[in-house]
Amino acid sequence: MPxxxxxxxxxxxxxxxxxxxxxxxxxxxxxxLDIEVATDHFKRGQQLIADLESYLNEAENxxxxxxxQFDDKPSKNKRT
Amino acid sequence: xxxxxxxLTVSEFVALLNQTLEYAYPSATxxxxxxxxxxxxxxxxxxxxxxxxxxxxxxxxxxxxxGPLEDGILxxxxxxxxxxxxxxxxxxxxxxxxxxxxxxxRAAELLKAKxxxxxxxxxxxxxxxxxxxxxxxLITSKEAAAYTDFIKIINARWRGLEIDLxxxxxxxxxxxxxxxxxxxxxxxxxxxxxxxxITRGGGSGEDLQAFDAENVVKAxxxxxxxxxxxxxxxxxxxxxxxxxxxxxxxPSNAAETLVPNRYEALQSxxxxxxxxSHTLKSRIQLAFAGLGQDKIDLRQAITQILTTRRRDLSGQxxxxxxxxPEAILGRGYAVVRKDGCVVRTKKDIQTGDIVEVQxxxxxxxxxxxxxxxxxxxx
Numbered sequence: 001m002p003x004x005x006x007x008x009x010x011x012x013x014x015x016x017x018x019x020x021x022x023x024x025x026x027x028x029x030x031x032x033l034d035i036e037v038a039t040d041h042f043k044r045g046q047q048l049i050a051d052l053e054s055y056l057n058e059a060e061n062x063x064x065x066x067x068x069q070f071d072d073k074p075s076k077n078k079r080t
Numbered sequence: 081x082x083x084x085x086x087x088l089t090v091s092e093f094v095a096l097l098n099q100t101l102e103y104a105y106p107s108a109t110x111x112x113x114x115x116x117x118x119x120x121x122x123x124x125x126x127x128x129x130x131x132x133x134x135x136x137x138x139x140x141x142x143x144x145x146x147g148p149l150e151d152g153i154l155x156x157x158x159x160x161x162x163x164x165x166x167x168x169x170x171x172x173x174x175x176x177x178x179x180x181x182x183x184x185x186r187a188a189e190l191l192k193a194k195x196x197x198x199x200x201x202x203x204x205x206x207x208x209x210x211x212x213x214x215x216x217x218l219i220t221s222k223e224a225a226a227y228t229d230f231i232k233i234i235n236a237r238w239r240g241l242e243i244d245l246x247x248x249x250x251x252x253x254x255x256x257x258x259x260x261x262x263x264x265x266x267x268x269x270x271x272x273x274x275x276x277x278i279t280r281g282g283g284s285g286e287d288l289q290a291f292d293a294e295n296v297v298k299a300x301x302x303x304x305x306x307x308x309x310x311x312x313x314x315x316x317x318x319x320x321x322x323x324x325x326x327x328x329x330x331p332s333n334a335a336e337t338l339v340p341n342r343y344e345a346l347q348s349x350x351x352x353x354x355x356x357s358h359t360l361k362s363r364i365q366l367a368f369a370g371l372g373q374d375k376i377d378l379r380q381a382i383t384q385i386l387t388t389r390r391r392d393l394s395g396q397x398x399x400x401x402x403x404x405p406e407a408i409l410g411r412g413y414a415v416v417r418k419d420g421c422v423v424r425t426k427k428d429i430q431t432g433d434i435v436e437v438q439x440x441x442x443x444x445x446x447x448x449x450x451x452x453x454x455x456x457x458x
Binding site: 011012013014015021022024025028029033035038039042045046049052053055056057058059060061062063064065066 | 210211212214222231234235238239240241242243244245246247265342345346349352353355356359360363364
């Protein structure tokens with residue numbers, strides 16, 4: 001399974017990746033898991049850990065200031 | 081020197097006075113005790129502000145009210161004074177705010193009771209915040225320490241966030257409207273943030289009253305984007321905090337609530353790495369153990385097959401021995417040969433021939449004295 005691409009269209013999502021890793025760890029504990037399937041899960045788990053570590057160590061926070069002031073504009077919503 | 085006397089009709093006088101007022105006092109802010117408060121047709125608001133010596137009438141709409149009001153509360157009202165041609169002197173309301181800590185507190189109590197009855201603070205309405213979020217809508221003043229504190233803690237704790245900042249006033253007359261507009265802005269976006277954070281630092285009751293304003297509280301309650309409100313103060317919880325999905329005690333605490341500590345997350349990943357290796361190793365060992373058992377089973381199966389085959393072979397050997405010529409000789413039969421060839425019938429022999437007779441344990445040489453034929457069945 002290819003690594004999630006870090007692009008605007010499909011940005012890396014920490015929580016989704018972490019949830020997938022937790023699922024893999026749980027499945028690997030099943031004794032009846034076929035050895036080939038277990039190996040595939042192991043490889044995917046390694047990839048996810050690398051991606052997550054990279055995200056936590058390298059990604060930056062972006063602050064975007066919205067243009068314009070939030071005043072003197074009539075509210076479009078009906079006041080309840 | 082006396083002013084020039086003017087002689088006007090009633091209408092002219094009213095018009096002149098209103099022109100004068102508009103020029104001299106286009107807007108005035110008046111503080112007094114609320115009296116004779118009433119609402120007409122669920123739309124028009126009438127009340128007086130008074131002090132020990134005078135009373136002034138005010139007129140406006142329900143949309144300008146900061147919340148429920150009751151007679152006796154101290155209010156600060158900004159409005160346009162005017163002389164109505166029919167109804168006399170009044171001030172047209174522009175803004176209304178409770179004045180003084182007591183009034184502010186009382187107004188908040190009245191509003192709290194009203195909104196609580198409407199269910200805005202029910203625990204069942206609270207939604208969990210995504211943990212961690214990927215995108216935050218931050219509503220605060222960029223000039224305030226709250227903003228700096230929040231960003232500092234967020235940057236220390238987590239990475240990869242997008243923070244969209246709506247720079248608004250967080251105190252003063254304009255604050256409630258700006259905060260409400262910012263909340264509505266984020267809710268209108270096609271791609272909304274994962275959470276809205278509305279925050280400011282501590283201050284007096286008057287500084288913080290925007291977060292008790294009805295329009296702000298309702299905007300927080302009706303936000304489709306989950307909300308976290310953090311007003312740094314030590315006393316009462318603001319109504320906006322009660323309406324939010326989650327509250328935090330300070331802007332810094334808001335950042336701590338929103339995102340994990342990335343060092344702990346890295347430690348958790350290190351543990352996951354160890355667990356991954358250990359689990360696969362165990363799985364492989366289990367597979368080998370299974371192979372060992374398979375080997376034992378195979379060996380047992382082969383041994384079983386061999387035993388059966390040996391048994392069958394032994395039986396066949398016994399049969400073979402029983403059918404061998406040696407065994408037949410042992411039963412008293414003999415083989416007769418003449419000139420090396422086995423004599424089978426009387427045609428192969430005649431009187432006077434020399435023959436060899438093979439017994440089980442000896443070979444004889446004999447001569448034929450007489451040949452007597454007989455029936456094969458006799």
